[in-house]
Amino acid sequence: KAGVTQTPRYLIKTRGQQVTLSCSPISGHRSVSWYQQTPGQGLQFLFEYFSETQRNKGNFPGRFSGRQFSNSRSEMNVSTLELGDSALYLCASSLGGGTTDTQYFGPGTRLTVL
Amino acid sequence: GENVEQHPSTLSVQEGDSAVIKCTYSDSASNYFPWYKQELGKRPQLIIDIRSNVGEKKDQRIAVTLNKTAKHFSLHITETQPEDSAVYFCAASTSGGGADGLTFGKGTHLIIQP
Numbered sequence: 001k002a003g004v005t006q007t008p009r010y011l012i013k014t015r016g017q018q019v020t021l022s023c024s025p026i027s028g029h030r031s032v033s034w035y036q037q038t039p040g041q042g043l044q045f046l047f048e049y050f051s052e053t054q055r056n057k058g059n060f061p062g063r064f065s066g067r068q069f070s071n072s073r074s075e076m077n078v079s080t081l082e083l084g085d086s087a088l089y090l091c092a093s094s095l096g097g098g099t100t101d102t103q104y105f106g107p108g109t110r111l112t113v114l
Numbered sequence: 115g116e117n118v119e120q121h122p123s124t125l126s127v128q129e130g131d132s133a134v135i136k137c138t139y140s141d142s143a144s145n146y147f148p149w150y151k152q153e154l155g156k157r158p159q160l161i162i163d164i165r166s167n168v169g170e171k172k173d174q175r176i177a178v179t180l181n182k183t184a185k186h187f188s189l190h191i192t193e194t195q196p197e198d199s200a201v202y203f204c205a206a207s208t209s210g211g212g213a214d215g216l217t218f219g220k221g222t223h224l225i226i227q228p
Contacts (some may be wrong), residue, residue: 004157033215043158043203045215056215059115084211090157103216105157 001027004093004106012112018079021109024071025093032074033103034066037088048090049074050096078111086113116141118206120219128227133194135222137204138186147180147187148216153200161202162189181217191224199226 005024013019024030034046045058049068066076072093078085088110092103117140127133139147148163161210164187165177171178175194180187191198201223205216 035216042220043205043216043218045217048215058215101146102160102163104160105150108158 004091004104006091006101006106008109009107010110010112012114013017013081014114015083017081018077019081019111020075020077021089021091021107021111023074023076023091025074026102026104027092029093029095029104030072031094031096031101032068032072033092033094034042034074034076035092037090037108038086043090046076052078054096081113083113086111116144116206116208116217118161118204118219120204120222122222123220124127124223126225126227127194129194129196131194133189133191133198133224135189135202135204136186137188137206137219138184139206139217140185141206141208142182142185143208146207147178148205148207149178149189150203151200152203152208152221158203194224194226196226196228199224210219 007022025097027056031050033048034041037043047057048055063079067072088108090105090108092105094103119164120137145166149161150158151161152158162173162176162178164180175192177190201221203221204219
């Protein structure tokens with residue numbers, strides 16, 4: 001099976017702009033989670049989608065949003081970019097069944113905000 | 115919410131020796147504990163995971179132990195090899211990594227000295 005894919009791999013934006021990142025899960029996986037990775041804060045949970053519904057959200061401002069499509073592909077959007085949003089954004093997919101789930105990560109999108 | 119502490123932040127061992135990384139968690143409801151390995155510039159990859167109904171799990175040179183009473187779990191790598199050099203992250207979740215997301219430790223940079 002093909003792994004989790006993310007596009008684009010690299011992105012450079014300026015403050016105040018908005019950005020949309022895309023994630024395609026492993027075939028058959030219905031859950032997609034998003035994480036932000038920075039040197040200072042490590043890996044932090046943003047939100048999780050299952051069957052086009054956001055099931056949970058981490059402690060991030062409303063500028064961070066996402067959605068999931070009927071084919072389980074997911075996008076996340078960051079509006080009004082700030083310098084501190086520079087990070088590696090990782091998505092992870094899982095079957096979505098609950099306690100026996102395992103998350104598999106994509107390669108990430110490296111976002112640089114200038 | 116859940117809080118995961120990971121120690122040490124850097125660990126240097128001689129090739130062939132064993133390495134041990136320890137994590138503690140705060141939420142007694144957590145029931146899923148994966149370990150991820152991340153090489154420089156690559157995605158986190160699951161190396162082993164353990165669920166709360168199991169005290170120990172082994173996969174070749176890698177083992178994880180879980181003490182639910184003390185709320186801590188550890189990763190043990192025996193007969194370390196140069197390719198074991200990477201950053202290792204522990205994580206905890208109350209739902210198998212789905213709806214509640216994974217809470218990660220800050221990571222341990224494992225260096226294998228030749």
